[in-house]
Amino acid sequence: MKKTDKTAAPEAVAGYLPPAKRRRNPFRRNPNKIKESVLDRCLAVLNIVILLFFVVLVCFPLLNYFSLAFNNGNFNLDVVIYPVRPTLKAFEYVLAGDGAKNFWRAFGNSVVITLIVTVGSNLVEAMAAYPLSKKDCPFKSGIMMFFIITMLFSAGIIPIYLLMSALGLLNTIWSIIFISISNVTHLLYFKTFFEGIPSDIEEAAKLDGASDIQLFFRIIIPMSLPILGSCCFFTIVGTWNSYGSALLFINQSDAGKAAQPLAYYIYLMLQDSSFDKNNPWLAANIQNVEAAAMLASILPILLMYPYVVRYIRGGIQIGSVKG
Numbered sequence: 001m002k003k004t005d006k007t008a009a010p011e012a013v014a015g016y017l018p019p020a021k022r023r024r025n026p027f028r029r030n031p032n033k034i035k036e037s038v039l040d041r042c043l044a045v046l047n048i049v050i051l052l053f054f055v056v057l058v059c060f061p062l063l064n065y066f067s068l069a070f071n072n073g074n075f076n077l078d079v080v081i082y083p084v085r086p087t088l089k090a091f092e093y094v095l096a097g098d099g100a101k102n103f104w105r106a107f108g109n110s111v112v113i114t115l116i117v118t119v120g121s122n123l124v125e126a127m128a129a130y131p132l133s134k135k136d137c138p139f140k141s142g143i144m145m146f147f148i149i150t151m152l153f154s155a156g157i158i159p160i161y162l163l164m165s166a167l168g169l170l171n172t173i174w175s176i177i178f179i180s181i182s183n184v185t186h187l188l189y190f191k192t193f194f195e196g197i198p199s200d201i202e203e204a205a206k207l208d209g210a211s212d213i214q215l216f217f218r219i220i221i222p223m224s225l226p227i228l229g230s231c232c233f234f235t236i237v238g239t240w241n242s243y244g245s246a247l248l249f250i251n252q253s254d255a256g257k258a259a260q261p262l263a264y265y266i267y268l269m270l271q272d273s274s275f276d277k278n279n280p281w282l283a284a285n286i287q288n289v290e291a292a293a294m295l296a297s298i299l300p301i302l303l304m305y306p307y308v309v310r311y312i313r314g315g316i317q318i319g320s321v322k323g
Contacts, residue, residue: 069292073285090285090292098282103293105258106265113173113261114239117180122231125183126224129190130216151184157248164249171256175249180239186231193227194220233308237301243267262297269293 036044063081072085094103131137132144160179169175197220205215221228246264250256260268269290282289 065291066295068288069295071288073281073288076287089281090288091296093282093285093289094292094296099289099293102257102265103262103296106260106262107297109173109259110240110262113176113180114236116177117239118232118235120177121181121183121235122186122228124181125187125231126190126221126228127216129187130194130220132187133191133194147184147187150182161248169249171250171253171259173259173261176242176245176261179245179249180242183231183235186235189227189231190224193224197223229308229310233304236304240301266290266293266297 060081064079067079067081067083068076069090070086070088071079071083072087072089075085078084093099128147132140134140137143164170164175164178169178201219201223202215205219210218241263243261243263243266246259246261247267250259250264252268
């Protein structure tokens with residue numbers, strides 16, 4: 001038998017294959033992997049079954065309701081998870097028909113409210129969190145306690161309503177904006193992120209002649225895109241889908257209808273059981289029209305999500321690890 005030279009390179013040995021070309025047996029157990037017990041495997045299978053159950057529980061009614069938006073109202077009873085008689089007439093009514101004027105007016109109000117609240121809220125919170133992230137900030141503990149108290153306790157609905165009434169902001173979008181502009185939770189996120197920024201960067205910027213305003217907007221804010229993107233996205237979603245403030249400050253008068261945000265408009269549509277009895281098509285397709293309006297209202301959020309998901313991945317873990 002021919003002896004193999006132990007000092008020879010591995011490539012010189014007959015039958016040698018580099019690691020990249022070796023076939024991996026998928027059924028072969030990895031010797032470096034810790035062997036799982038039977039109980040661990042049973043728990044893993046149970047977790048998968050439970051997760052699949054909740055996925056079906058959540059997705060099934062959504063698919064059913066969205067299918068109604070593309071279906072003919074005369075065949076709604078046959079819809080399960082896909083439209084049986086596809087049509088776009090419900091969307092035509094909402095976006096370009098008799099209901100288009102009210103829909104687009106509410107849509108525009110939601111855009112204005114969401115933009116002002118997102119920019120103003122996160123800008124104010126970031127500017128408040130930055131000095132509070134410094135160890136030498138005077139009265140730091142007292143100021144933080146003040147913010148925490150406002151987060152945990154509220155003055156109540158009646159004082160807020162009386163305040164908006166005294167300011168003359170009822171039936172205007174500004175009542176919704178002012179009540180939504182503050183979010184102490186995001187302030188804590190910003191503060192935690194700013195505390196992790198090395199102080200050497202700020203000292204170098206100050207040595208180069210940067211003022212505090214220039215340091216904040218040109219150095220700190222560009223470095224804070226992960227947490228800034230996450231907070232902005234959560235603010236957009238929360239403001240866009242909120243109708244509680246509108247329900248409190250906006251009534252059904254002509255001035256109130258002109259200030260309705262989109263979520264409140266759809267809420268009233270779903271609550272209003274009356275419809276135009278002189279329009280037989282609308283009477284038969286009212287459920288489809290409601291589903292189409294709801295689907296059209298969430299499309300802006302769905303289209304925006306792919307562009308901000310990379311910031312959410314980096315910013316959602318802020319505060320989970322200390323050190």
